[in-house]
Amino acid sequence: MSNDNPTVVLVHGAFVDGSGWQPIHDILTRDGLDVVVTQHSTRSLADDVTEVHQVVEAQDGLVLLVGHSYGGVVITEAGTHPQVAGLVYVAAFAPDAGESVASMLAEPVPDAPAPPILPRKDGSLVLDRDRFQEAFAADLPAGQARFMADSQAPWGGAALSTAITEAAWRSKPSWYVVATEDRMIPPAAQEGMAARAGASVETVAASHSVYVSRPDVVADLIRRAVKAIDL
Numbered sequence: 001m002s003n004d005n006p007t008v009v010l011v012h013g014a015f016v017d018g019s020g021w022q023p024i025h026d027i028l029t030r031d032g033l034d035v036v037v038t039q040h041s042t043r044s045l046a047d048d049v050t051e052v053h054q055v056v057e058a059q060d061g062l063v064l065l066v067g068h069s070y071g072g073v074v075i076t077e078a079g080t081h082p083q084v085a086g087l088v089y090v091a092a093f094a095p096d097a098g099e100s101v102a103s104m105l106a107e108p109v110p111d112a113p114a115p116p117i118l119p120r121k122d123g124s125l126v127l128d129r130d131r132f133q134e135a136f137a138a139d140l141p142a143g144q145a146r147f148m149a150d151s152q153a154p155w156g157g158a159a160l161s162t163a164i165t166e167a168a169w170r171s172k173p174s175w176y177v178v179a180t181e182d183r184m185i186p187p188a189a190q191e192g193m194a195a196r197a198g199a200s201v202e203t204v205a206a207s208h209s210v211y212v213s214r215p216d217v218v219a220d221l222i223r224r225a226v227k228a229i230d231l
Contacts, residue, residue: 005226006062006085007034009055011078013069013092014042014155015127015136016148020068023215028222034059042070043124043156045077045100052078059083064225067092068211069185070159073101079168085229086172090211090218091179094193096170100163104189112186124154135183137209148209169197175225176201177210177218184208200224 008028010021018037028035038055040048052074056063062085067075072092079087093101108114116128116135127136132149140148176194178201180187185208194201202221206214 005033006064006229007036007059008222008226009052009059009063009065010035010037011040011052011065011067011071011074012038012042013067013071014125014159015152017151017153020148020209020212024211024219024222027215027219031223033223033226040074041156042153042159044158045073045162046158048074048159049078053081056081056083062229064088064222064229066090066222069093069208070101070155073159073164076167076169077164079172080166084168084172086225087169087174088222088225089174089176089194089197089199091177091182091185091190091206091208093185094167094169094174094176094197094199095164096167096196097165098163101160103163105160109186109188112188113183115184120154122154124156125160126152126154136207137212138181138183138207139213140207140209144212145209167197169199173225173228174199175221177221178203179206179208179210181205182208182210 012018018039040051065075066088068090072089116131129149133145137145174197176199178190204217
C-alpha cells in the first residue's frame with residue numbers, strides 16, 4: 001500500500017462487469033498505484049452509488065474515481081463524497097444535477113447511430129448480441145467481443161431514469177477520455193460533456209470499449225490525474 005497517491009477506484013458501466021478493467025488495473029498496479037475495482041449491479045443508481053461509497057470508505061485516505069459509460073453517472077453522484085479527490089470519465093456520461101441517462105438520451109445527437117438496446121421480459125435492458133461488437137467493441141477481436149456479448153449484465157430501469165442530485169464535477173477536478181469511434185455515446189456528446197465539466201481531455205481513435213482496446217491511453221490519463229491531485 002502506498003500513502004503517496006490516492007487509491008484509484010475503477011467503476012464499470014452498463015452491460016459489463018468490473019473484469020474489463022483488468023488491463024488498466026495491471027498497468028497501474030505495476031506502476032505502484034493502489035487500485036480497487038467495483039462490482040455493482042447497474043440495476044439502481046442509488047444502490048450503485050451506495051456500493052461505490054462503501055468501496056471508497058474502505059480505503060485509507062483519498063480516492064480517484066474512474067467511470068466508464070454509465071459508470072460516469074455513478075461517479076458523478078458518488079463523487080461528492082469527501083474522500084473523492086477527482087473524477088476520470090472514460091467514454092462516459094457526465095450528467096448535471098437533474099439529468100439522468102434517460103433524459104440525456106432523449107435528445108440524441110443528429111445522425112448518430114442508435115445503440116441496439118433490447119428490453120428483456122423483466123424490463124431490464126441488454127444489447128443485441130448479434131450487433132454487440134459493431135456497437136460496443138468494434139476494435140476488439142471477434143472472440144473477445146462475442147464473450148462480452150454472451151456474458152452481459154442486464155441494465156436496470158432505475159439506473160437509467162434516476163436523476164443526479166449534485167454533479168461532483170462542479171466541485172472536483174475532472175479528466176475525460178473521448179473515444180472518437182464510439183457508437184454507443186456519440187463522440188460529439190462526449191466532447192460536449194467534457195467541455196461543460198471543464199475536464200482535461202484526451203482524445204483517442206477507439207470504440208466504446210476504449211478501456212479494453214486502448215488501456216495504455218486510459219491508464220496514462222489516470223496517471224496524470226493522480227499526479228495532479230494535491231494530497
